[in-house]
Amino acid sequence: MSSIERFSEPTLFILISLAESNKHGYAIMEDIEISYNIKIGPGTLYGAISRIEKLKFIESIPSKDRRKPYQITPEGREYLQEKLREMDNVTSLGFKRLGMI
Amino acid sequence: MKWVIHLYPKKWRERYEDEFLYVLEKRKLSFKEIIDVFVNAMDARLLNLVEVIISMGNKISDIMLKSVFKRSLIIGSIVLFGVISGYWVGERTPSFFELSPKMILIIGVGLGVFVGYVAGVVRGIMRVIKVTQKEDVFLPTGKLKFDKIER
Numbered sequence: 001m002s003s004i005e006r007f008s009e010p011t012l013f014i015l016i017s018l019a020e021s022n023k024h025g026y027a028i029m030e031d032i033e034i035s036y037n038i039k040i041g042p043g044t045l046y047g048a049i050s051r052i053e054k055l056k057f058i059e060s061i062p063s064k065d066r067r068k069p070y071q072i073t074p075e076g077r078e079y080l081q082e083k084l085r086e087m088d089n090v091t092s093l094g095f096k097r098l099g100m101i
Numbered sequence: 102m103k104w105v106i107h108l109y110p111k112k113w114r115e116r117y118e119d120e121f122l123y124v125l126e127k128r129k130l131s132f133k134e135i136i137d138v139f140v141n142a143m144d145a146r147l148l149n150l151v152e153v154i155i156s157m158g159n160k161i162s163d164i165m166l167k168s169v170f171k172r173s174l175i176i177g178s179i180v181l182f183g184v185i186s187g188y189w190v191g192e193r194t195p196s197f198f199e200l201s202p203k204m205i206l207i208i209g210v211g212l213g214v215f216v217g218y219v220a221g222v223v224r225g226i227m228r229v230i231k232v233t234q235k236e237d238v239f240l241p242t243g244k245l246k247f248d249k250i251e252r
Contacts, residue, residue, distance in 0.1 A: 025123070025124055026120075026123060026124045026127055026128075029124065029128075039134075041134045041138065042121065042124045042125065042128070042134065042138060043134070043137040043139070043140060045124075046117055046121055046124075047141040049117075050116070050117065050145070066119035067123050
């Protein structure tokens with residue numbers, strides 16, 4: 001299992017959050033809590049941020065503020081689209097086999 | 102709760118300390134979140150260690166390659182110098198049969214001294230290489246004095 005897969009959920013949540021607008025770490029955390037009604041620890045959040053920043057899926061925007069905003073990169077968008085398509089395929093198949101669609 | 106930042110490696114703190122502390126200031130950490138920070142800090146330390154090991158491995162490979170390159174340059178230069186000198190000497194010296202016995206004796210002694218000198222230098226170099234292949238030699242400054250040929 002690759003390091004990105006271990007953190008797939010926080011990674012997706014962060015990328016989805018940044019797909020809407022640029023945000024700093026605490027704002028991402030709040031957005032995830034409001035959108036999915038789950039709490040994400042600061043350790044997990046920054047663990048995921050540091051990994052996806054290394055993978056160049058997100059990048060920090062230079063700022064004098066101690067809260068550094070992040071933005072999603074084209075590579076990050078591509079990765080997010082690919083993952084969402086995969087999830088969509090799995091969801092569709094699941095619903096189909098349950099006879100719900 | 103700011104102390105938890107010190108669980109992370111220095112390199113990580115240099116990059117994320119300010120924003121991470123901002124999150125810690127804005128949020129009262131629960132026990133579960135302290136555990137979360139602890140686990141992720143250990144993960145960051147482990148990753149940092151792996152990166153250091155990989156970086157050291159790359160540096161050692163670079164040093165070895167540079168060492169081989171330098172030695173090739175020195176040996177190549179000596180061989181080239183020898184070939185050019187040999188050709189130059191061969192063009193200007195009379196045939197062996199035209200030399201007087203006295204001159205042949207002088208050349209023989211000269212050649213013997215030269216071969217002995219080269220053999221001595223080569224033996225010395227081989228001894229140094231043999232020692233440095235087994236263990237690193239450090240200067241008082243802590244720098245590696247000789248490069249290893251093999252790991």
